[in-house]
């Protein structure tokens with residue numbers, strides 16, 4: 028059964044790790060409500076191929092042989108349900124000796140990630156942050172991010188070229204309601220744009236400093252790399268994968284079911 032740690036326990040100082048016990052952890056923010064997905068359970072708890080989306084995400088990262096710890100950041104009112112579902116869907120043998128810890132999240136993704144970081148053991152030196160909403164990320168993408176961080180990059184983000192032309196819009200006209208025409212102010216050069224995914228990988232100290240210095244008002248940062256960029260730290264992109272898409276709206280769930288069905292037909296899992 029995954030341990031649950033209180034925030035006090037998670038904050039307790041722990042014995043420093045020796046260099047040869049340095050390990051990789053993945054924090055999985057899974058505390059969102061899934062408003063854009065429509066009415067229902069919190070998004071991470073919704074079924075995908077008959078298995079909770081969160082379980083797919085945990086398995087996807089735990090398959091990476093270097094991942095030693097997974098910290099699941101559960102909805103505040105869903106921690107018990109998350110622990111139960113993780114018990115009911117144990118990691119495959121291929122996950123090796125991966126530890127799983129469940130903590131409770133906050134009102135923003137940024138706060139949830141920060142709470143996940145608080146649960147890391149001192150022997151963790153590389154941290155990935157992976158959205159539970161990206162349940163089908165291939166293990167190769169996870170391992171490529173870990174490898175790039177371990178090769179010395181302080182911050183590594185998987186990304187894909189943008190396939191739609193993107194427009195920057197200006198502020199809405201006074202009194203404009205939802206759906207009102209928006210003024211276009213720029214069309215960024217598409218060849219210089221990338222759509223970023225997760226898992227985003229970091230040197231632990233860099234990510235901890237970024238969260239410690241991040242403003243906490245409002246909705247918070249939409250991704251962790253943005254917080255690291257604010258430190259002036261170089262962030263590099265590595266190739267993402269189209270199957271690492273985020274399940275946000277109902278049609279994304281249809282696509283995810285189709286991708287999973289194709290995998291089960293061809294790969295048997």
Ligand SMILES: Nc1ccn([C@@H]2O[C@H](COP(=O)(O)OP(=O)(O)OP(=O)(O)O)[C@@H](O)[C@H]2O)c(=O)n1
Nearest residue numbers: 056057058059060061062063134135139159160
């Ligand atoms: N307070 C929050 C908000 C989001 N997340 C997590 O961050 C990831 C990306 O967020 P998103 O896709 O926006 O999920 P939701 O916030 O649930 O979606 P919505 O904005 O439609 O409610 C998800 O795995 C979500 O569970 C989180 O842990 N804590």
Ligand SMILES: C[C@](O)(CO)[C@H](O)COP(=O)(O)O
Nearest residue numbers: 136158223224225249250273
């Ligand atoms: C972190 C992320 O998945 C990178 O594309 C994205 O920013 C999450 O956005 P969300 O609105 O929290 O889903």
